[in-house]
Amino acid sequence: MQTVSNGVGDVRRLADAQWAAARLADTYQGLPESISKAMLLDRFERAAPRLGYGDGLVRLIRALVRVTAEQDWTGRTHPLAWPSNDALCEELQRSRSCVQGLIRLAVRAGLVHMKDSGNGKRWGYRDERGFIVEAFGFDLAPMAARWDEFSDLAAARSLEQAQRRYFKRKLGEIRREIRTVCADAVHRGYTTYDWTGAVDQALGRLPRTPSLGELEALHETFQALLAAVDAAWVKARKFDQTEPRGVMDEAHKEPTTQPRSEGTTYSSPRKEVVEPTARSLDRSVRDGSSEVEAAISEEVIPLSLVLEAVPELNDFLSDPTSAQWEDLVDAVGRAAPLMGINFSALREARDAMGKNRAAIALATVLARWKDGEIRSSAGGYLRAMCERERFGGLKLLPSLYGLKERAAPPRARSFRRTDGGE
Incomplete structure (x- = not known):
C-alpha cells in the first residue's frame, strides 16, 4: 500500500482515499463562470444531509473555504488553505483529536486533498495581487469538481422540503376541518358515528421528524377520515330531516316553480x-x-x-x-x-x-x-x-x-x- 504524509497520524489507512481525492483534484479547472465560493459553500451545506455528512464535517469545510480568496477558485491556481490544527481547534471549538478525526473524514469523503510539505507543515504565501505562489495544506479542488453534484442534491432537497411544508400545512387544515365537523355533529346530538374517536384521531400527536413518505401516508389517512366524517354528517343530517317531528314542525321542501310569497325563505x-x-x-x-x-x-x-x-x-x-x-x-x-x-x-x-x-x-x-x-x-x-x-x-x-x-x-x-x- 502506498503512503502519503498528511500530518494527521496513521497515513496508511488514508492512502486509497488520498489517491482518489488527488485524481478528482486533477480534473479541477475552476468553478463555472458566475459561481462564487459562497455559492459553492451554500450548495454543499444544503446537500450535506443527503450525503450523510454531520455538522462537524460541515463546519470544518466552512472554515477552510472561508480562509480562501475568490481568485483561488478561478482555475489559475488550486484553492488551498493552510490553517494549523491549533487554529482549527480554536475556530471549531473542538479538541485536537476531534479535529484530526474530522480531517480524516473530509479526506475519506473526497472533499479535500492533503498537500503537505516535506516536513508535514502547512504554509503558503501570495504575490502582490493576492494569487497563491506556493502553498501546502488543504487542497479544496475536489469541492469545485463536485459542484454539479452538490447543486443537484441541493435542488432535490429544496424540492423535498417544499413538499414536506405542503403536506404539513394540508395536514393541519384537514385535522382542523375534522374537528369542526365532529364538534358540530356532537352539538346537534348525532349518534350515528364515533365522533369522539374521530376527534381523538385528529388530535393525535404526529411524529416529531416524519419523512416525506410518512407525511404522504398521514395525508392519505386523514383525507380518508375527513371523507368518512363528511359522509357520516350528511347521512345523519338527512336522517334528522326525514324523522317525523309532529304537526307543528315544517317540512324541508325544495323550491317549486310556483311564484314565491313574502314568507317563503328558500x-x-x-x-x-x-x-x-x-x-x-x-x-x-x-x-x-x-x-x-x-x-x-x-x-x-x-x-x-x-x-x-x-x-x-x-x-x-x-x-x-x-x-x-x-x-x-x-x-x-x-x-x-x-x-x-x-x-x-x-x-x-x-x-x-x-x-x-x-x-x-x-x-x-x-x-x-x-x-x-x-x-x-x-x-x-x-x-x-x-x-x-x-x-x-x-x-x-x-x-x-x-x-x-x-x-x-x-x-x-x-x-x-x-x-x-x-
Missing part, C-alpha cells in the same frame, strides 16, 4: 346559483364579455338561505332585503381583507368555484371567523376549501344549514293527538 331557482341563463349568455355574447359564470357544482343554494344563515353579511350590504348575487359578491370582496384573505386567495377561489359559489364559501368563512372558529389563517381555510372543490368534496349546503341553526333555540317536539285526547 325559493331561489337553481339557474341563479350555478348555471347562467340563456338570456345572460346571449347578453354576454352581445357585450363581448369573456367572463361567464360556469356550472361548478350540483348543489342548489338559494341566495335567501345564504343571507339567513350568515347575518354577518348585513354589515357589508347596503340593503339586505333586496340584495342580489352581485351584491353578495361585492360584500364578501370587502369582507375578505378584514379576515386577512389576500387577493390571490380570493382569485383562486373564484377560479376554482365560480364567482357566486366562491362568494358563498367566503360567507361561511366570514361566519366562522366572526364566531372565533377560525383564529389563525382565514386565507388558508379558504384555500383548503378550493382544494376540496377541485376533487368534488366541498359541500356548502350542510354548512349553511348548520350556520342557520347555530343561534336558533331548540324546537320543542309536539306529538300528534290521538282521537280520544284533547
Whole structure:
C-alpha cells in the first residue's frame, strides 16, 4: 500500500482515499463562470444531509473555504488553505483529536486533498495581487469538481422540503376541518358515528421528524377520515330531516316553480346559483364579455338561505332585503381583507368555484371567523376549501344549514293527538 504524509497520524489507512481525492483534484479547472465560493459553500451545506455528512464535517469545510480568496477558485491556481490544527481547534471549538478525526473524514469523503510539505507543515504565501505562489495544506479542488453534484442534491432537497411544508400545512387544515365537523355533529346530538374517536384521531400527536413518505401516508389517512366524517354528517343530517317531528314542525321542501310569497325563505331557482341563463349568455355574447359564470357544482343554494344563515353579511350590504348575487359578491370582496384573505386567495377561489359559489364559501368563512372558529389563517381555510372543490368534496349546503341553526333555540317536539285526547 502506498503512503502519503498528511500530518494527521496513521497515513496508511488514508492512502486509497488520498489517491482518489488527488485524481478528482486533477480534473479541477475552476468553478463555472458566475459561481462564487459562497455559492459553492451554500450548495454543499444544503446537500450535506443527503450525503450523510454531520455538522462537524460541515463546519470544518466552512472554515477552510472561508480562509480562501475568490481568485483561488478561478482555475489559475488550486484553492488551498493552510490553517494549523491549533487554529482549527480554536475556530471549531473542538479538541485536537476531534479535529484530526474530522480531517480524516473530509479526506475519506473526497472533499479535500492533503498537500503537505516535506516536513508535514502547512504554509503558503501570495504575490502582490493576492494569487497563491506556493502553498501546502488543504487542497479544496475536489469541492469545485463536485459542484454539479452538490447543486443537484441541493435542488432535490429544496424540492423535498417544499413538499414536506405542503403536506404539513394540508395536514393541519384537514385535522382542523375534522374537528369542526365532529364538534358540530356532537352539538346537534348525532349518534350515528364515533365522533369522539374521530376527534381523538385528529388530535393525535404526529411524529416529531416524519419523512416525506410518512407525511404522504398521514395525508392519505386523514383525507380518508375527513371523507368518512363528511359522509357520516350528511347521512345523519338527512336522517334528522326525514324523522317525523309532529304537526307543528315544517317540512324541508325544495323550491317549486310556483311564484314565491313574502314568507317563503328558500325559493331561489337553481339557474341563479350555478348555471347562467340563456338570456345572460346571449347578453354576454352581445357585450363581448369573456367572463361567464360556469356550472361548478350540483348543489342548489338559494341566495335567501345564504343571507339567513350568515347575518354577518348585513354589515357589508347596503340593503339586505333586496340584495342580489352581485351584491353578495361585492360584500364578501370587502369582507375578505378584514379576515386577512389576500387577493390571490380570493382569485383562486373564484377560479376554482365560480364567482357566486366562491362568494358563498367566503360567507361561511366570514361566519366562522366572526364566531372565533377560525383564529389563525382565514386565507388558508379558504384555500383548503378550493382544494376540496377541485376533487368534488366541498359541500356548502350542510354548512349553511348548520350556520342557520347555530343561534336558533331548540324546537320543542309536539306529538300528534290521538282521537280520544284533547
